[in-house]
Amino acid sequence: MAVSTGKSFASRFGVHIAVFIFVAIWTVPTLGILVSSLRDKDQIIASGWWNSFASSTQTEAGRLPPASAQVEKDGKFVLEGNIFGDDPARDISAFGVKSAAPTQYPAGTTADLGDGETLQINADGSFVMTSTKPFEGERGQRVYYASSAPPKFTTDNYDTVLFSEGIGRSFMNSLTVTIPATVIPILIAAFAAYALAWMRFPGRALLIAVIIGLLVVPLQMSLIPLLKLYNGVGSFFGVPSKTYLGIWLAHTGFGLPFAIYLLRSYIAGLPREIMESARIDGASDFEIFVKIVLPLSFPVLASFAIFQFLWVWNDLLVAMVFLGTEGDQIVLTAKLNALLGSRGGDWEILTTSAFITIVVPLIVFFSLQRYFVRGLLAGSVKGG
Amino acid sequence: MAAQIFSAIFVIIAGVGGCVAYFWGANRLVDIIFPSRGVAGAAAIDNLRRQGLIRPWLFVGPAMIILTIYLIYPVVETLRLSFLDRGGANFVGFANYEWAFGDREFRSSILNNIIWLAVVPAACTFLGLIIAVLTDKIWWGTIAKSLIFLPLAISFVGASVIWKFIYEYRGAGQTQIGLLNAIIQYFGGQPQVWISLPFWNNFFLMIILIWIQTGFAMVILSSALRGIPEETLEAAVIDGANPFQIFWKIMVPQIWGTIAVVWTTITILVLKVFDIVLTMTNGQWNSQVLANLMFDWMFRGGGDFGRGATIAIIIMLAVIPIMVWNIRQANKETGGH
Numbered sequence: 001m002a003v004s005t006g007k008s009f010a011s012r013f014g015v016h017i018a019v020f021i022f023v024a025i026w027t028v029p030t031l032g033i034l035v036s037s038l039r040d041k042d043q044i045i046a047s048g049w050w051n052s053f054a055s056s057t058q059t060e061a062g063r064l065p066p067a068s069a070q071v072e073k074d075g076k077f078v079l080e081g082n083i084f085g086d087d088p089a090r091d092i093s094a095f096g097v098k099s100a101a102p103t104q105y106p107a108g109t110t111a112d113l114g115d116g117e118t119l120q121i122n123a124d125g126s127f128v129m130t131s132t133k134p135f136e137g138e139r140g141q142r143v144y145y146a147s148s149a150p151p152k153f154t155t156d157n158y159d160t161v162l163f164s165e166g167i168g169r170s171f172m173n174s175l176t177v178t179i180p181a182t183v184i185p186i187l188i189a190a191f192a193a194y195a196l197a198w199m200r201f202p203g204r205a206l207l208i209a210v211i212i213g214l215l216v217v218p219l220q221m222s223l224i225p226l227l228k229l230y231n232g233v234g235s236f237f238g239v240p241s242k243t244y245l246g247i248w249l250a251h252t253g254f255g256l257p258f259a260i261y262l263l264r265s266y267i268a269g270l271p272r273e274i275m276e277s278a279r280i281d282g283a284s285d286f287e288i289f290v291k292i293v294l295p296l297s298f299p300v301l302a303s304f305a306i307f308q309f310l311w312v313w314n315d316l317l318v319a320m321v322f323l324g325t326e327g328d329q330i331v332l333t334a335k336l337n338a339l340l341g342s343r344g345g346d347w348e349i350l351t352t353s354a355f356i357t358i359v360v361p362l363i364v365f366f367s368l369q370r371y372f373v374r375g376l377l378a379g380s381v382k383g384g
Numbered sequence: 385m386a387a388q389i390f391s392a393i394f395v396i397i398a399g400v401g402g403c404v405a406y407f408w409g410a411n412r413l414v415d416i417i418f419p420s421r422g423v424a425g426a427a428a429i430d431n432l433r434r435q436g437l438i439r440p441w442l443f444v445g446p447a448m449i450i451l452t453i454y455l456i457y458p459v460v461e462t463l464r465l466s467f468l469d470r471g472g473a474n475f476v477g478f479a480n481y482e483w484a485f486g487d488r489e490f491r492s493s494i495l496n497n498i499i500w501l502a503v504v505p506a507a508c509t510f511l512g513l514i515i516a517v518l519t520d521k522i523w524w525g526t527i528a529k530s531l532i533f534l535p536l537a538i539s540f541v542g543a544s545v546i547w548k549f550i551y552e553y554r555g556a557g558q559t560q561i562g563l564l565n566a567i568i569q570y571f572g573g574q575p576q577v578w579i580s581l582p583f584w585n586n587f588f589l590m591i592i593l594i595w596i597q598t599g600f601a602m603v604i605l606s607s608a609l610r611g612i613p614e615e616t617l618e619a620a621v622i623d624g625a626n627p628f629q630i631f632w633k634i635m636v637p638q639i640w641g642t643i644a645v646v647w648t649t650i651t652i653l654v655l656k657v658f659d660i661v662l663t664m665t666n667g668q669w670n671s672q673v674l675a676n677l678m679f680d681w682m683f684r685g686g687g688d689f690g691r692g693a694t695i696a697i698i699i700m701l702a703v704i705p706i707m708v709w710n711i712r713q714a715n716k717e718t719g720g721h
Contacts, residue, residue: 033549195439212711220699222459224692244391
């Protein structure tokens, strides 16, 4: 569309800015959890992730050594040492001795505390406190300081989440659910789609209408009867009612209307001449389907496979109804939902787990975007 | 875990193998029972006709069986259950429906669903259209579209975590780690607990779905815009129409059909919205919606299937007009085929 609606520099510039803002709104949230998942867990709560490349500052309290550590120098009593002990990885920017003014003095300056006492705390944490009178008491001087730690990035969160929070196991469970639930419907749908597109039989138009109707039936309509059915079958045969087989079939059933609809509209659009010349050569419907229709339909099969993969991988509802919530069955989405309840404020766990759950769809999406978009267009515009 | 991987691989092979064996075997069987080759002319024609009668059903059979078990039977059964009590044993007439419309939580869910329906499809379509038009004009439009499209691949649960992190709240004056409150505080405002703000929390949940679905609207509408004949736009430019007139009077009317499709698709999605509400608030603070309420009643106190089924039926009722419209459109299209 080469419409020259905005010729002036200003309006073209405005378009760039507007699109840039949209892109920012649509990417920054995801970026937030990616960055956070790689941050040190103490830093996640100390500063916003957008500041993660700057040092994070926090105000802390400490205590100087007790009077017993003092030495006498030039007629003054002196306490020396380092606040951080042997972990000097942080910088002090300011310090104070009152909780109401924790950053009263810049680091490196000498503060006059009155009564002949002075205190100096340097950026590296070393301090010198002097007094004209001997220090007394068993508890040292209370000090406050603002320290900053350099940005720290780590993959520790991924280790924790994958191996001790059970996300690794859930990842396998999700794959176990998704792959068969993607593959099984394809063949079943493809045969049905071919029959509905190229074979003549009574009731065909009705079947097509039923499938288009089923396209929009809410999943909620199926849940209770199927739950009852599964429980019934389970208790009748004395087998568990929540099984992988059960969810594979459920996802197959829920995916079929769209699969048949999508494949049928594509297969119906294949050139009639090819089919007819094959038929004249004596090919049966089965041969035509296997040797001609299937290879030609590859793009639409790929589109459907991507859809079904993403839909099953991202599904929470079906998994919560038809699969257990124990370690050997819980899928990623359900696990993430459970973590939201049990680890509500632990953002290092949540952001990392969330990123692991979305990374597979993102890879699929980016590598196969072409087929995905084609499927979207065929699946929805056709209906209008 | 290894056993699990093997069983998954086994199922894939068994499933695909089973399908192939069924289709091939059934097809072969028809050929053997009604041979069309190597028999006398009349018999061959007769057999060919019989094959033609049977074979389509072999092809659509498995799909029909699965659709019947997983969709058609449940629709009928859910309707029946909605007139039964919690265990599904006794007929209770319209008691479940009476309960629903008297229940405070149900009415609040209906109201929230209506707000969702009013806001989300409109916002997605509008934003999608704007972005589609804007990105068509710049050289990096494809990249921009790709990035805006990206959330469509993210699960609702994942998106909920992403946005919960944005809405994260810390007391006033503290370092905010949630982006929204950090921005508010930066400009001198008061940080808020967004997801429990009465009434407005609904909108903060809707933003998540809008964020996910705008990419869908954008892609479909962008392709429809490309289909607009150049001449109509050029003629408008020559006639001196300004960009807004071109957009509203030339482009939008030509893609009404597509806008309707996008709108209805998102409408159906909104009716089924469940994951976002479950993970963000689980219906607390007056943010309940029908789909989540239904899930709740399926398991609440051991499960009340009568009430759950009733809520499902009400969601279904809202979908039926769209369903009828879709079938009509499709019939019109394939009428001659």
